Amino acid sequence: MNDTDKVMLATDFCGMAFQSPIVLLSGCVGFGEEYTRVKGFSNRDVGAVCLKGTTLESRLGNKPHRIYETPMGMLNAIGLQNPGGEYVVNDILPKLDFEETRFIANLAGSTIEDYVALARIFNDSPIDAMEINISCPNVKQGGMAFGNNPEMSARVVAACRAVTDKPIITKLSPNQTDIAENAYRCIEAGTDGFAVINTLMGMAIDIENRSPIIGNNQGGLSGPAIKPIALLKVHQVYQVCREHAIPIIGQGGISTAEDAIEFLIAGASAIGIGTALFYDPLVSSKINAGIIDYLKRNDMTNVAELTGSLRLNG
Amino acid sequence: MSKAHRETIFVEQADIIEHIAYEGGQYVMRVNAPEIAQHAKAGQFAHISCDPMLAMRRPISIMRVSHQHGWVDFLYKAIGRGTKLLATRKAGEQISIMGPIGNPFKIDPDRPRALLIGGGVGMPPMVFLAETLKASSGNKPLAILGSEVPFPFTRRPSTIMVPGMPDGVIAGMPLLEDWNIPCRLASLQGYAGCFEGYVTDLARHWLKALSEEQRNEVIIYSCGPHPMLEAVAKLASEYNLPCQVSLEEFMACAVGGCAGCVVEVKTEHGPVMKRVCVDGPVFNAEQVF
Ligand SMILES: Cc1cc2nc3c(=O)[nH]c(=O)nc-3n(C[C@H](O)[C@H](O)[C@H](O)COP(=O)(O)O)c2cc1C
Ligand code: FES
Numbered sequence: 001m002n003d004t005d006k007v008m009l010a011t012d013f014c015g016m017a018f019q020s021p022i023v024l025l026s027g028c029v030g031f032g033e034e035y036t037r038v039k040g041f042s043n044r045d046v047g048a049v050c051l052k053g054t055t056l057e058s059r060l061g062n063k064p065h066r067i068y069e070t071p072m073g074m075l076n077a078i079g080l081q082n083p084g085g086e087y088v089v090n091d092i093l094p095k096l097d098f099e100e101t102r103f104i105a106n107l108a109g110s111t112i113e114d115y116v117a118l119a120r121i122f123n124d125s126p127i128d129a130m131e132i133n134i135s136c137p138n139v140k141q142g143g144m145a146f147g148n149n150p151e152m153s154a155r156v157v158a159a160c161r162a163v164t165d166k167p168i169i170t171k172l173s174p175n176q177t178d179i180a181e182n183a184y185r186c187i188e189a190g191t192d193g194f195a196v197i198n199t200l201m202g203m204a205i206d207i208e209n210r211s212p213i214i215g216n217n218q219g220g221l222s223g224p225a226i227k228p229i230a231l232l233k234v235h236q237v238y239q240v241c242r243e244h245a246i247p248i249i250g251q252g253g254i255s256t257a258e259d260a261i262e263f264l265i266a267g268a269s270a271i272g273i274g275t276a277l278f279y280d281p282l283v284s285s286k287i288n289a290g291i292i293d294y295l296k297r298n299d300m301t302n303v304a305e306l307t308g309s310l311r312l313n314g
Numbered sequence: 315m316s317k318a319h320r321e322t323i324f325v326e327q328a329d330i331i332e333h334i335a336y337e338g339g340q341y342v343m344r345v346n347a348p349e350i351a352q353h354a355k356a357g358q359f360a361h362i363s364c365d366p367m368l369a370m371r372r373p374i375s376i377m378r379v380s381h382q383h384g385w386v387d388f389l390y391k392a393i394g395r396g397t398k399l400l401a402t403r404k405a406g407e408q409i410s411i412m413g414p415i416g417n418p419f420k421i422d423p424d425r426p427r428a429l430l431i432g433g434g435v436g437m438p439p440m441v442f443l444a445e446t447l448k449a450s451s452g453n454k455p456l457a458i459l460g461s462e463v464p465f466p467f468t469r470r471p472s473t474i475m476v477p478g479m480p481d482g483v484i485a486g487m488p489l490l491e492d493w494n495i496p497c498r499l500a501s502l503q504g505y506a507g508c509f510e511g512y513v514t515d516l517a518r519h520w521l522k523a524l525s526e527e528q529r530n531e532v533i534i535y536s537c538g539p540h541p542m543l544e545a546v547a548k549l550a551s552e553y554n555l556p557c558q559v560s561l562e563e564f565m566a567c568a569v570g571g572c573a574g575c576v577v578e579v580k581t582e583h584g585p586v587m588k589r590v591c592v593d594g595p596v597f598n599a600e601q602v603f
Binding site: 027028029030033034035036037038039040052060061063064065066067068069070072073074076078081223224225275277278279280281282 | 317319320321322323324325349363367368369370371395396410412563564565566567568569570571572573574575576577578585586587592
């Protein structure tokens with residue numbers, strides 16, 4: 001990539017300098033180093049890496065099976081397996097190379113106090129931003145009880161806002177009636193950005209033994225299967241965000257540059273890649289190249305020009 | 315900062331050189347993947363894109379590699395959507411392969427009598443391990459392979475004596491025999507020359523025929539269906555033998571990123587969830603059974 005190409009992809013997200021609009025999504029890239037096993041993969045190809053959902057105490061996670069492929073997608077119910085906030089800050093963050101990209105923590109809890117305690121822990125760390133996960137469908141108290149209720153979502157955001165000046169990105173659940181209303185309340189409560197969307201709830205059944213295949217019975221659906229739903233949710237949330245200049249990380253089934261560009265047009269400022277990495281660990285550099293190509297073809301100089309450039313049919 | 319894990323897995327666009335169908339929905343596929351061939355060790359696997367219409371790859375054990383020619387062999391059974399689609403791919407087509415992945419079997423020089431127990435599509439890692447062991451002298455391995463569908467090779471009477479084998483149990487795998495590694499086969503299907511029973515029962519015959527001193531040189535390596543591995547683990551603990559098993563689980567990333575492939579492992583600090591892809595697929599049997 002030459003320097004003009006780099007300038008085309010560079011974008012600001014909540015005050016963070018992203019070298020690409022791509023964000024690697026929480027739960028898909030462990031704690032930031034796992035994919036570097038793959039030759040040709042580099043954290044430098046992306047604007048940010050979201051670390052695995054982290055709770056105050058360590059969690060073993062759910063029983064197997066935790067994942068299962070479904071048509072053009074997959075179900076997962078990991079159950080927030082993680083070593084706990086203190087461990088992440090003391091033992092994992094020091095091993096990350098902050099020269100390579102921005103790192104974002106993903107906070108999950110079962111009480112407002114959990115979220116606040118985690119926000120305090122990460123506030124005293126080199127982490128670049130915090131994503132508030134109020135949309136994990138896979139543990140009973142995984143935050144979705146908050147995420148599906150605009151009032152509760154706003155309370156979590158406000159409580160975290162009170163203890164940190166680092167950027168707060170609220171990760172919204174698609175499993176709720178009015179995502180725009182929820183977004184509006186979270187903006188009032190002080191969120192700096194949004195991640196739209198987390199997984200949708202789903203199930204798969206083994207017909208021989210008539211049991212759900214996923215150990216947790218149900219799981220979160222991700223991958224290309226959810227893309228149209230995610231795109232519409234980004235469009236809806238953008239209607240609220242636009243006037244407040246609150247940026248969105250659009251996500252859900254993106255696997256090509258064309259998918260990414262659709263999300264940008266719908267209103268996203270950055271785009272997330274999760275499930276697509278599982279199929280192609282080198283997908284980020286391809287998406288970067290595809291975006292640059294599109295910008296050139298359309299006489300644009302920077303990816304930010306695409307955000308919200310949707311022309312609705314009259 | 316240690317970055318030793320970096321750049322250990324290669325993504326290769328591999329030409330399918332040969333794709334042979336055997337009875338029982340079994341396939342042997344040879345692909346040209348020089349980086350994987352160069353770096354793979356027995357017990358490791360590759361993550362294969364079976365078809366562009368699938369959102370996920372499939373983990374498949376590596377059976378053989380050629381450093382010199384750059385090919386990699388896989389043996390798999392077409393059972394699910396992914397492997398059934400893979401079976402339709404023809405020689406000359408290209409597929410994307412990621413590998414090698416995972417921790418290989420650990421070879422213990424103090425235990426030259428390696429007992430390799432493979433069942434069904436658990437045979438490939440045993441073949442790879444046999445080929446590895448053949449390279450160093452002083453090893454006295456024995457392979458016991460089991461299958462309930464016809465073996466994916468032409469059985470051949472063994473020319474190498476193995477103590478303790480019941481009368482008539484003489485069939486072996488030609489490839490292993492050619493490497494001068496004794497091999498015996500087990501099946502409940504009554505195939506000629508095969509032991510009629512479980513691999514573990516045949517293994518017990520052999521262990522019983524060894525002297526105490528010889529038994530102290532035995533180490534068990536195994537891969538196969540879960541109930542078989544459980545029986546192997548039990549046999550190992552009965553005779554107080556070290557035992558490494560290779561496990562399978564559904565996988566998404568296969569690089570340690572998603573924690574989707576875990577198995578519960580016993581440790582001194584209580585149970586922990588380990589990722590089969592990068593913490594395994596080889597585990598000490600007593601930790602997982
Ligand atoms: C295996 C797996 C684990 C996930 N874990 C988390 C998590 O810990 N926290 C979170 O906020 N989202 C988690 N997600 C959701 C993703 O971050 C992302 O929002 C979702 O998968 C949609 O994007 P995709 O279709 O590109 O995967 C997980 C997704 C997958 C597939
Ligand atoms: S398959 Fe993702 S951690 Fe093993």
